[in-house]
Amino acid sequence: MADFSELRAALVARQQAQRYRTRLTQAAPCGRWADVDGERLLNFSSNDYLGLASDARVRTAFQRGVACHGVGSGASHLVCGHSSVHQALEDALADAVGQPRALLFSSGYMANYGVLTALLRSGDAVFQDRLNHASLLDGGLASGARFRRYPHNDAATLGEWLATSSAPRRLVVTDGVFSMDGDVAPLAALAAASERHNAWLMVDDAHGFGVLGSDGAGSVAAAGVAPQQVAVHMATLGKALGVYGAFVAGDEALIDYLIQFSRPYIYTTALPPALASAALTALTLMQTEPWRRDKLRALGAEFQRGLADLGLPPTGSDTAIQPIVLGDDRRTLQVAQRLRAAGLLVGAIRPPTVPDGAARLRVTLSASHELADVRLLLTALERALASPGPAASESR
Numbered sequence: 001m002a003d004f005s006e007l008r009a010a011l012v013a014r015q016q017a018q019r020y021r022t023r024l025t026q027a028a029p030c031g032r033w034a035d036v037d038g039e040r041l042l043n044f045s046s047n048d049y050l051g052l053a054s055d056a057r058v059r060t061a062f063q064r065g066v067a068c069h070g071v072g073s074g075a076s077h078l079v080c081g082h083s084s085v086h087q088a089l090e091d092a093l094a095d096a097v098g099q100p101r102a103l104l105f106s107s108g109y110m111a112n113y114g115v116l117t118a119l120l121r122s123g124d125a126v127f128q129d130r131l132n133h134a135s136l137l138d139g140g141l142a143s144g145a146r147f148r149r150y151p152h153n154d155a156a157t158l159g160e161w162l163a164t165s166s167a168p169r170r171l172v173v174t175d176g177v178f179s180m181d182g183d184v185a186p187l188a189a190l191a192a193a194s195e196r197h198n199a200w201l202m203v204d205d206a207h208g209f210g211v212l213g214s215d216g217a218g219s220v221a222a223a224g225v226a227p228q229q230v231a232v233h234m235a236t237l238g239k240a241l242g243v244y245g246a247f248v249a250g251d252e253a254l255i256d257y258l259i260q261f262s263r264p265y266i267y268t269t270a271l272p273p274a275l276a277s278a279a280l281t282a283l284t285l286m287q288t289e290p291w292r293r294d295k296l297r298a299l300g301a302e303f304q305r306g307l308a309d310l311g312l313p314p315t316g317s318d319t320a321i322q323p324i325v326l327g328d329d330r331r332t333l334q335v336a337q338r339l340r341a342a343g344l345l346v347g348a349i350r351p352p353t354v355p356d357g358a359a360r361l362r363v364t365l366s367a368s369h370e371l372a373d374v375r376l377l378l379t380a381l382e383r384a385l386a387s388p389g390p391a392a393s394e395s396r
């Protein structure tokens with residue numbers, strides 16, 4: 001019998017540190033409501049920012065996709081898994097972000113890992129924002145390149161580091177919208193620093209695509225940065241589009257290179273084509289229904305106003321992600337549990353996902369919410385924050 005005592009000890013230690021990760025089992029389609037253990041909860045924790053995950057037209061596209069293409073792709077893209085619907089989606093995604101080509105990956109994690117490990121090798125250098133997503137950090141570390149993390153959104157320090165780097169290939173990598181803070185990267189300054197020092201800029205726009213910019217083109221367009229200034233434009237299909245998967249967009253040469261050399265692209269089964277059909281429909285809705293972005297912004301403004309009325313610091317976010325940093329892990333869990341008891345689902349994000357001492361409630365808004373939902377959340381927050389110290393039963 002395998003001896004897992006060390007693993008058990010690590011689990012106990014994580015539990016004692018209030019950092020134990022748990023899963024909920026959802027019984028409802030993703031949307032305004034969550035159904036957990038028979039409880040109907042207002043859901044402020046999904047990444048379904050535009051409310052498209054259970055849109056009837058996206059569902060129909062998925063069902064038609066299954067009828068036309070079957071359930072699975074049957075193989076990797078380079079064997080026989082690449083279908084006409086994948087191609088149509090790649091073309092539409094490239095257009096949406098103003099790049100010549102796009103390439104689908106089976107997930108955002110794989111896209112980031114696959115780009116960084118393909119483009120970089122020992123001797124190269126990668127400069128990443130300190131708060132970049134784990135998949136970017138993991139890909140950078142695995143690439144073997146010199147790996148440096150610059151202070152959050154600090155383009156000046158990045159410029160200084162680039163100026164002293166003699167690595168033959170230099171890649172600057174940033175989230176467009178930071179996943180745990182909801183703030184946006186200073187893309188114009190990062191693009192200028194990258195250009196000045198002849199480095200490539202990669203933007204992971206998982207949380208900006210669909211949410212920012214006209215037609216939802218994302219944080220690059222919203223920052224007034226030209227598509228050509230971004231060497232690698234990555235975004236996911238599982239957040240604002242409500243589906244699954246990811247893409248990387250850029251120059252012809254970049255995409256052809258990834259097809260040849262990116263192992264997580266080459267050695268995995270292609271996304272089910274029906275998912276690509278659903279994503280194509282969701283993409284059209286993202287572009288043609290700007291009211292979703294307008295509503296999201298109005299909900300965000302209401303939430304910010306309400307936080308100010310409660311005397312809480314502003315979240316500093318104009319995106320769907322509205323964090324309330326409480327600092328203490330136990331307190332964060334406690335407040336999330338109280339919100340849940342009041343019928344609201346809000347994520348309690350603790351280290352190591354965020355830095356030590358920066359535990360937070362990660363409130364995410366969606367176009368599927370109503371203003372009344374936000375007001376309910378504010379009222380519940382006021383009560384949950386007002387009650388003192390956690391009861392023993394709450395500090396699990």
Ligand code: PMP
Nearest residue numbers: 107108109133179206236238245
């Ligand atoms: N990048 C960022 C910024 C993300 O937040 C996420 C998902 N949490 C990913 C990449 C990974 O995307 P996926 O869920 O499609 O693997």
